[in-house]
Amino acid sequence: MATPVKVYGPTLSTAVSRVLACLIEKDVRFQLIPLNMSKGEHKKPDFLKIHPFGQVPAFEDDSISLFESRAICRYICEKHPEKGNRALYGTNPLAKASIDQWLEAEGQNFNPPTSVLVFQLAFAPRMKIKQDEGAINLNGEKLAKVLDVYERRLGESRFLAGDEFSLADLSHLPNTQYLMSTSKSEMFTSRTHVSRWWSEISARDSWKQVVNMQATRN
Structure with a gap:
């Protein structure tokens, strides 16, 4: 073994x-x-x-x-x-390329604002650090624009990279999990396709x- x-x-x-x-x-x-x-x-x-x-x-x-x-x-x-x-990471070059592009979108567009929001909304209170309302508002605006793109994409496709759950979806799980227990959860639940997608990926046994x-x- x-x-x-x-x-x-x-x-x-x-x-x-x-x-x-x-x-x-x-x-x-x-x-x-x-x-x-x-x-x-x-x-x-x-x-x-x-x-x-x-x-x-x-x-x-x-x-x-x-x-x-x-x-x-x-x-x-x-x-x-x-x-x-x-x-999970595709079975042909096109599938891998699609997964990679959405992984890049997660890393470059989704992760920066959500990381700030996770720290400010989830970790700062635990660490007894004063929250930065300016940072929360600014990054909430940035996240809204990203989720608008996701909403359009997920209206066309079951998952971000296609019809199969992939690393592209998995990579969004950690930050979103934290945000769903904060005031920013509405940003996900108010978007029909994003909400459906989150419900599906967060219900996976692995997560x-x-x-x-x-x-x-x-």
Whole structure:
């Protein structure tokens, strides 16, 4: 039996949970090694050998190491094409290109405003940090424009990259999960196609397992 891959980082991290969801979708065995970020474990020399920027997640598969969650997800899918969800990263060049373009849209257009909103609305209160209303309003406006594009796309296609659930959809799960418990949830539920899409992707067993891990490990 193959040695489980190792994922370093806390499950509350959106980037870590992205990788975990991918591993579960692909039915790849893994060992989660949570780090105590408040104690600076992600800045220690041994960890910096795996992730030179001292962030999470870091990933090890036997003798190789990787960082950056989207790159890790692509690697997992490419290494294990026959395992688990075979369509997760496409089965032909056109499917992969479509997934990649929406992954880029997530990374370049969706992630920047939602990351700010997740921090301001979900994490700042826990950390007893004063919320920046200006940042919340500005990034709410940016997110609205992105979701308008998604609404049009999802009116034409069941999922972002086509008719199959893919990495493009999976990559949106972590940030959206946090926002759905904030005042910004209406931005998703008020858009018919976005709301339908979110209900479908968030109901996947892989994501339910990740959410359960977040509840039990943190």
